[in-house]
Amino acid sequence: DGGITQSPKYLFRKEGQNVTLSCEQNLNHDAMYWYRQDPGQGLRLIYYSQIVNDFQKGDIAEGYSVSREKKESFPLTVTSAQKNPTAFYLCASSIEWSEQFFGPGTRLTVL
């Protein structure tokens, strides 16, 4: 089955630690995205990548970093510089001007 996988489903981090969220897709999509969702809120764009080895900052990139070494993978690192990292993180992929599909999400909690 084609789709997007995110791991882990739940992640706990101590303050001051970096943590990496995984996102893999087998849809053969060129573009991939990371969004943050806070309780009762909409989606805010963190980073996006149109093609391998290229990515752009979204609206709330501070305190986050990404890499795009393979078409299928777009990991997100939440660094210690992110002051309020507790949130629900969603990965997505798409073909240009077409449907965007989402993964199941990772809930990150800072202890």
Added chain:
Amino acid sequence: GQQLNQSPQSMFIQEGEDVSMNCTSSSIFNTWLWYKQDPGEGPVLLIALYKAGELTSNGRLTAQFGITRKDSFLNISASIPSDVGIYFCAGYTSGTYKYIFGTGTRLKVLA
């Protein structure tokens, strides 16, 4: 970042009733998408629209791409309890690789 105006913000309806919600933008879009999100899950794509005036159905759901290309509408007929969730609209402009999301409509169905 930009967000689309989505209304209503929330609604309670009786099982069997029809539901209407809409999304408006100050910008024109080439693509409109409608999603449903259940608690703790990623958004699931319901309907994609690609042409001004287009009317597309998916079971009990019908969506329309506004003639001005600045709005879109979603209707749910004969609502059932499993329709409960948050519905998001999203607009896309060719060449931007960015999807702009609405603020969401929270739907609650009373049995």
